[in-house]
Structure formats: structure tokens, C-alpha cells
Amino acid sequence: MYDGGKIITGIIIFLLFATFPFYYNIGKAHVKPDPKLDTPVIKQLKEKKCVESKSYMRAYHMQLLDDWRNQALRKANRTYRNEEGKLFEISLQNTCMKCHSNKQKFCDECHKYAEVKPYCWDCHFVKEAKEGGAAR
Ligand code: HEC
Ligand code: HEC
Numbered sequence: 416m417y418d419g420g421k422i423i424t425g426i427i428i429f430l431l432f433a434t435f436p437f438y439y440n441i442g443k444a445h446v447k448p449d450p451k452l453d454t455p456v457i458k459q460l461k462e463k464k465c466v467e468s469k470s471y472m473r474a475y476h477m478q479l480l481d482d483w484r485n486q487a488l489r490k491a492n493r494t495y496r497n498e499e500g501k502l503f504e505i506s507l508q509n510t511c512m513k514c515h516s517n518k519q520k521f522c523d524e525c526h527k528y529a530e531v532k533p534y535c536w537d538c539h540f541v542k543e544a545k546e547g548g549a550a551r
């Protein structure tokens with residue numbers, strides 16, 4: 416029995432350590448992300464609309480960006496036609512980040528919460544900063 420108790424204590428200690436990242440994340444999950452839309456460009460829009468609907472953007476912006484990159488680099492197409500037939504320049508910097516110039520309070524706000532770190536800024540952010548730093 417004595418040995419059994421030791422083993423059980425061992426198992427409990429092991430479980431506490433093994434699941435620590437899980438407990439640790441519970442607290443953070445309550446702080447809901449609050450992406451801000453109050454950039455100068457968005458404030459001036461007559462229609463407060465994104466490239467596609469908000470729900471579509473929320474769920475699929477990563478696929479959309481991936482598609483944009485493929486269109487631009489593989490098919491040399493720099494124009495995107497949205498659901499409503501409206502045209503946008505295919506550009507992370509000149510399109511997305513022109514409206515969403517508050518990267519930290521918008522993109523990063525959600526990504527920190529979702530624990531994703533898009534590597535795009537290794538290249539794209541540097542370029543943007545050099546061009547005058549529209550986004551922070
Ligand atoms: C013309 C300005 C404009 C451009 C360009 C633009 N957005 Fe948006 N975006 C907005 C506005 C305004 C909203 C809020 C829409 C609403 O509330 O219906 C929004 C919403 C979003 C959302 C959803 C936010 C949420 O709270 O759910 C995401 C994600 C997003 N945009 C990403 C992008 C990406 C990625 C690009 C480039 C592919 C992009 N946006 C281009 C203006 C823009
Ligand atoms: C409403 C919250 C929200 C906003 C705002 C938002 N994102 Fe995201 N983004 C996410 C989530 C959640 C994921 C992870 C989705 C998944 O893994 O399926 C993600 C993933 C991505 C990815 C893919 C990363 C990867 O490693 O797979 C890219 C690229 C991206 N976002 C770009 C942007 C850009 C650029 C902006 C700002 C213009 C932005 N996002 C704004 C929630 C958001």
C-alpha cells in the first residue's frame with residue numbers, strides 16, 4: 416500500500432505538470448479580443464465594409480490572403496473582384512493595411528488571443544515601415 420500511495424502521488428504530480436499549460440490558458444481565454452476599427456481610413460468610409468462580409472472575413476481572411484498571394488505571384492493578377500463585383504487591388508500593404516493601419520490593435524489583438532503568429536510580417540511589415548510606417 417505504501418508503494419501504491421507513492422505511485423499515486425507521483426501520478427498526481429506528473430499530471431499537474433503535464434496539464435499546466437492547459438490550466439494556464441484558462442485564465443487568458445476570458446479576455447476576449449476586441450479588434451478596433453477606428454483607423455483614419457475606415458472612419459472616412461461611407462460604407463463601413465471590408466473586402467467581403469464581416470463574417471466571411473472573420474472566418475476566411477487567412478484563405479483570402481493565401482489566394483491573393485497566389486493570384487499576385489503565380490497568376491500575375493493584381494485585381495480582386497468581391498461578391499458584389501467591387502474591385503480591390505491585391506495587396507496586403509496597400510489594401511488590407513491601408514484600412515487596418517492599426518495592426519497591433521486589430522490583427523495582433525485577435526492573433527494573440529488565438530495564439531497564431533502569422534510570419535507575414537517578417538517581410539511585409541519591414542517593407543511597410545520603410546515606406547512611412549502606415550501601420551504600427
Ligand atoms: C476599405 C477598407 C478595408 C479594407 C481594404 C479591408 N478591410 Fe477588413 N474590415 C474593414 C471594416 C470597415 C470592417 C468591419 C466590417 C463590419 O463591421 O461589417 C472590417 C473587418 C475585417 C475583419 C473582421 C473583424 C472582426 O471583428 O470580426 C477582418 C478579419 C478583416 N477585416 C481583415 C482584413 C484583411 C485581411 C484585409 C485584406 C485582405 C482587409 N480586411 C481589407 C475595412 C477594410
Ligand atoms: C477577429 C479576429 C481576427 C482579426 C481581426 C484578424 N485575424 Fe488573422 N486570424 C485569426 C484567427 C482566429 C486565425 C487562426 C485561424 C486558424 O488557424 O484557422 C488567424 C490567422 C491568420 C493568418 C494565418 C496564420 C497562420 O499561421 O495560419 C493570417 C495570414 C492572418 N490571420 C492575417 C491577418 C491580418 C493581416 C489581419 C489584419 C489585417 C488579421 N489577420 C486580423 C483572427 C483574426
Ligand code: HEC
Nearest residue numbers: 480481483484487505506507508533534535536537538539
Ligand atoms: C520571405 C518573405 C515573405 C513572407 C514571409 C511573406 N511574404 Fe508575401 N510577399 C513577399 C514578396 C517578396 C512578395 C512580392 C511583392 C510584389 O511582387 O509586389 C509578396 C507578395 C504577397 C502578396 C501579393 C502582393 C502584395 O503586395 O501584397 C500577398 C497578398 C502576400 N504576399 C501575402 C502574404 C501573407 C498573408 C503572408 C503570411 C502568411 C506573407 N505574404 C508572407 C514576401 C513574403
